[in-house]
Amino acid sequence: MSTQTTDEDSEATGQSDSEAPASSPGERRRAEKRERQTEKARQAAETESDEETVLLKVFRYDPEVEGKREPRFDDFHVPFYKGMTVLDALIYARDTYDSSLTFRHSCRQAICGSDALFINGRQRLGCKTQLSDLDEPVRIEPLPHQDVVKDLVVDMEHFYDQMESVEPYFDPDELPSDDMAEQRQSRENREKIKMSTRCIWCGACMSSCNIAAGDNQYLGPAAINKAYRFAMDEREGDERKEKRMEIMEQEHGVWRCQTQFSCTEVCPKDIPLTEHIQELKREAVKSNLKFW
Amino acid sequence: MAEQYSSFQRGGTRWVLQRLTAVFLIGVLAFHFMLLHFVNHAADITFLGTQARMSQVGYFATMWLFLVTATFHGVNGVYNALINMGLEGSRKRAVGGVLALAGLLLILQGTRVAIAMTNLL
Amino acid sequence: MYEHDVLVVGAGGAGLRAAIAAHEEGADVAMVTKLHPVRSHTGAAEGGINAALHPEDSWELHAYDTMKGSDYLGDAPAIDTFAQDAPEEVIQLEHWGMPFSREDDGKVSQRPFGGLSHPRTTYAGAETGHHLLHTMYEQVVKRGIEVYDEWYVLDLAVTDEDDPSERECHGVVAYDIQTGEIEGFKGRKGTILATGGPGQVFDHTTNAVANTGDGPAMAYRAGVPLEDMEMIQFHPTTLPSTGVLISEGVRGEGGILYNAEKERLMFEHGYANNDGELASRDVVSRAELTEINAGRGIEDEYVHLDMRHLGEERIIDRLENILHLAEDFEGVDGLDEPMPVKPGQHYAMGGIEVDENGESCISGLYAAGECACVSLHGANRLGGNALPELLVFGARAGTDAAGADIGAPEIETGYEAKSEDGDLDSPVELGAVGGTDVAADGGAVTGAASTVEAAVERARERVDSLMDGDGVNHAEVRADIQETMTENVNVFRNEDGLKQALRDIRGAREHYQDVSVHDPSRTYNTDLIQTIETRNIIDLAEAITAGALAREEFRGAHWRQEYQYRDDENWIKHTMLAWNDGDPELYYKPVILEGAEKTYEPKERSY
C-alpha cells in the first residue's frame, strides 16, 4: 500500500503484445511518457510512503488507439484523504498519471447526472460515492447495457430517446386567461410529484434494469417516472392525462416492468421508481375498467 | 386467445388476467396439493378414487378452471418472459402463435382427460 | 457546414430561454453545447428566483434593491428592464409547468432573501435551478429545437475589421466531442453566447468543472470588451472540502452563523446589525473571513451555519436537499449538528459587454446569462437575481437575434462608449505571447460563409498542433492559475498580491505555449477539450486580475486593502478590457444611473 505507481505489471499483462515494439513515433512518445509518469509517481511514493492510498481498477477502451481496442483494466494507486469521492480519485488519476483517462463529469455535486458509473458492481454517481464506503480495490466500469464510447463514457443517445419519447413536457388542457395569473396547485399535489421531479437523467436506473437490457424498446424507469411526473400533476387536466396513459400502456410501456427494484435501489436521487411504475399500472387498469 | 397476442395491444388486459389467475391459483393449487399429497397420499391414487372425485360437478368445474387458468397463466407468463427479452415482429408473432396453439391443445387434451375421468361417458 | 438562423452556444438557463424566444419569433434555432442541456450548471442553483409578484411589492422596489445591491455599479436601463420583466418570466415558467413550492391557497410561495426589501424569491424546494433547467429543456423538446449536444465551441467566426464595432459575427466553429469532427456553424441572423460562469479560474468554487468561461474568452479575443471582470462574488456558505454550495435559503429560513466562540458573529461583531445573516453576500463573506483571520474560525478554516432550531419538519419541507449535500459531501447531519461553511468563488458579475437587448458591439453577436455583463449586478449580485436574469435577458437576446423589434437599447457598447482611457500599472506584459493574436481572418475574406470556413480552417490547425506536440500537461498550468487566483485575487485583495498574480499568470501563459494533448484519440478526447479550456481560463484570470488592480476603491465584492472606502467621486464607472488583437487595453465607461422612473442616488450600503 505504499506505492502510487500505475501498476506496471497488470498493464503489461493486459496489453503485452501491443506494448512491446513501439512502432509509430507517437507511440514511442507515449511509451516514454508513461515511463516518466511512473518515475514521477515512484518518487512521490518514496517521499510520502506512509500516506494511505487506494487502488482503483479502471475499465479502459478506445476504439481508435492501438492497445486500447481490447478492453482492459488499468490500476491506479491514488493517495487517499478523508472525504475523497470516487470522482476525486478519477480526477487525480487523470491529472497525475494518465491524461487520456476519459469520463464525464461536471457539477461534482450530484446534480448534473454526468458521472453515473458502475462502481464495485453497482450503478452510482462517482461524485456522490465516498471512497471510504467501498471495498478495495475499487472497480470502476462504464454503465452496463450501454455502448461504450471510450473508457468510462457510454453512449446516452438511447436513454435520451426513451426520455423524449414520453412527451416529457408540460402541456395543460388550458391556461389561466390572465397572462399574469399562475395556475393553482395544492401543496399535496406538489408533494405527490416532488420526488418524481428530481430526476437528473443520469441513466443509472436504466442501466440496472434487466428488462431494459433485454428489450431495447422498453421505455425504462426514468422515462416512465418522467411521464408520472406530468400525469400526476393536477395542473395538466384529464384529457392530457389520458393521452399520457396511452403512451404508458403501450406494449413496451409500464407492462414490461417486472418489479426488479434495482432501479429504485440505484437511483441517486432516491426516487421511488418501482412505486411510480406500479401506480401507473394500476391507473391504467382503472381507466380501462371503465370500458369493460 | 389468439387475438390477445395481436402485435399491438393497449391496456394491460393480459397483465390483469395474469394477476387474477394468480389469485385464483393460490387457492386451487394449495387445495390440489393438500388433497392429493396429504389427504390422499400420491402413491395411493387410483382411477376409482379419481373418478369418484371428478364425478362431483363442483370438483370437476374447479379442476377444469384450474386447468384453464393455469394454462393461461403459464403460457402468458412464458410469452411475457419472451417479449421481455426483446422479441419483435414476426418472431414475436410466431412465438405467440405457437404458445397459443400449445395452450389450446393443452386445454383440449386436459378437457378430454377430465371427461374421461368422470363416469359420465 | 451547418446553417441556422440563430445559433445559441450553451444550453443552461440563458441558452434555453434564448432558444425558445428565438423559436417563438419563427427563427430556425439550433443550440450548440458542450454538455447535454440538462447537465448545465444552472441545475445547481438552489435558492430561488426573484420577481415582484406580490400586490404589495413592485418592480420599482426590486429595481431599487438591485441597484443598491450592485453598489451603484449597475446600469439603470438594464436594472429597470430586468425588474419589470421578471414577474412575467416567472409566471411564464409556471405556465410551463415548473414545480414551484406553493402556499396553502395554491399560489407560488415567496421567501425572503438577502438584500431584498420584500419576500420576493420564488423557489422550488432547495433545487430551484434544477427545476428551472429541466422545465425549460422540456419546452425545447416540445418545440423540437435542434440541439447539438456534446459539441464544444472552439471559436467565433468574426470578420476582421480594425474596429471591433464594425466586425460581424457569422457563426461559430465547433468540435464534436464524440467523433472529433470540426465543423462550422453559420448563424444567419445571430449567434448568442450563453456559456455560463468562469468559476474554474479559482480552485475553491461552487461552479462546475465545465464552467471555464469559454464564452467570455472567445468574445474577448474576437474583440468584444470584457466589463467589470474584477467583480467576483464569493458565496459565504460553501462546504470547505468541495466548494459545494449551501443555499442562502438556509439563512433566508432563519439559519444562524456562529464562530468558534459560539457567538452569533453577524450581530456580536457588528458586521450587519440590521439584517444579520441576511446581509448581502460580500458583507457576510468578509465577516466570516475576518472572523477566521482573527482566530475565531473553527479549525482556522470555517465557521458554523446552524439550522437545527428550525425544526425537522420545516427543514425537510423546504431545505431537504441541503441535508443531502451536507451529508454526502461533508459527512455532516444538518439536523444534528451545525454545518461547516466558508466563502468560495460563486459568481461573476462581469463578463461580455452587451446592451439590454443582449447584443455586443460586434453585430450579430449576443450574450446572455452569467457569461454576459448587461451590468445588472454591478459590483455585487443579490441572491436570486441570476436566474431571473437568465430568463429576462435570455429571452430578449433570443427575440432580438431572431429579428424582432424590441426597441433600441440605451446602453452603449464598444469603444464608442469609452469615457476615459485606463492606465494599468502591470508588472508584466498582458495578452498574447509574442505580440498579436489575431482573432479573425486578417481581412482577407468577405462574406458569411467564407468567414466561417476560414475560422474552421484556423481551428483545425490549432487542434492539430495541440495534438501533435509533446509538451506539458495542461492540468499543471491550470492548477498554477487556480492557486494564484485563490491566493491573491480572493475576497481580500491588495496591490502586491494582484501584481504577483499577474506575474504568475504570465508565467502560466508562457508555460501554456508548451502544452500538448497526450491522448492521441479523436474519440471523446477530454484531454484536448480541457487543454483548450485552460487557455480560456488564462485569459479570464488575467482580465479579472487586471480589473482588480485597476479599481482602486472598495465597492461591492471588490475589496482593496489600500482603499477602504467606496469612491463615488472617481469610480462610478465600469472597468473595460479590450483584447485589442492580443495587446489588451484598459478603459472606462460611465455607469448609467438615470432609470426609466427616477435617477438612482448612490447611498451608503448598510444592512
Added chain:
Amino acid sequence: MSQSYDRGTIEDFGRWRDFSAGMWAWVFHKFTGWVLIGYLFTHIAVLSTATAADPTVYTNTISGLEDLLIVRLLEVGLLAVAVFHILNGIRLLFVDLGMGLTAQDKTFYLSLVLTGAIVVASVPTFVGGKL
C-alpha cells in the same frame, strides 16, 4: 442491448454476482414459473392415461411412478418450486397493489425461508409411505 460493445467476460459473467434481492426474486420466479408450466404439460400427459379403455392403466402408471424414489424426490422439488412461486407470487401481488414496497427485499428473503421450512416439513409426507 444487442448492439452493445461486447465487453466479454465483464458483461457476460460476473454481473449476476452484483444482483440485488429484487433481481434474484425475478430470476427465481421466472425459473419456477417455467418449471411449473413444464410440469403442467407433463402432468396432463401422464393423466392422459385416464383416457385409456382400461382404468388400471391409469392407476398403475401413477403408482408405478410413485414407486420410484426419484419421482418422489422430484415431487419434493416440484413442491419447493411451487411454494416459492406461490409465496413470491403473493409478494408480487402486494407489490402490484403498491403495498410493502420498501420491504421488498425482506419479503423476498421471507419467501425463501418459508419455502425452505414448508419443504422440509413436507418431506416425510412426500418421500414417506411404502415405495
